[in-house]
Amino acid sequence: MKSPLVPMILGVALIIGAVLINANLRGLQEGDVRDIGRLRLELDSTRAALRRATNAADSSRLSVSVADRKQRLEYREFHVPTRQETIDGWWGVTGAGSVLVVVGLGLIALGVVASRRGP
Numbered sequence: 001m002k003s004p005l006v007p008m009i010l011g012v013a014l015i016i017g018a019v020l021i022n023a024n025l026r027g028l029q030e031g032d033v034r035d036i037g038r039l040r041l042e043l044d045s046t047r048a049a050l051r052r053a054t055n056a057a058d059s060s061r062l063s064v065s066v067a068d069r070k071q072r073l074e075y076r077e078f079h080v081p082t083r084q085e086t087i088d089g090w091w092g093v094t095g096a097g098s099v100l101v102v103v104g105l106g107l108i109a110l111g112v113v114a115s116r117r118g119p
Helices: 005-052 056-089 096-117
Strands: none
Touching: 005 056, 005 096
16 A cells, blocks of 8 residues: 555545444435424414415315425425434444444554554
8 A cells, every 4th residue: 555644534534434424324314304393384374374265266266285295295204214214223233324333443443553664
């Protein structure tokens, strides 16, 4: 190996990447959970307006709006459980974060060993 710095830099990058990816996943999850609450309120409000609609034009417009809001809510709700599973297992023994850290530490160790051998 020409330079022991290469595996060391890659190892540090993998460890930092594992932490940043986990933080990003947690941020996305928090945003989706917050949006789900907001979307449920909007859907309930639109459904209530649909029940109070007095003419066909309003009923038609609100029916489309209810369908659209329901679709957006279902899309958000679909991703939350699978992402939560990923987050829960991220730092587990076989989780992606743990694997990235172990590989990163291995690369750092490889770089340290290569630097001690000399040229």
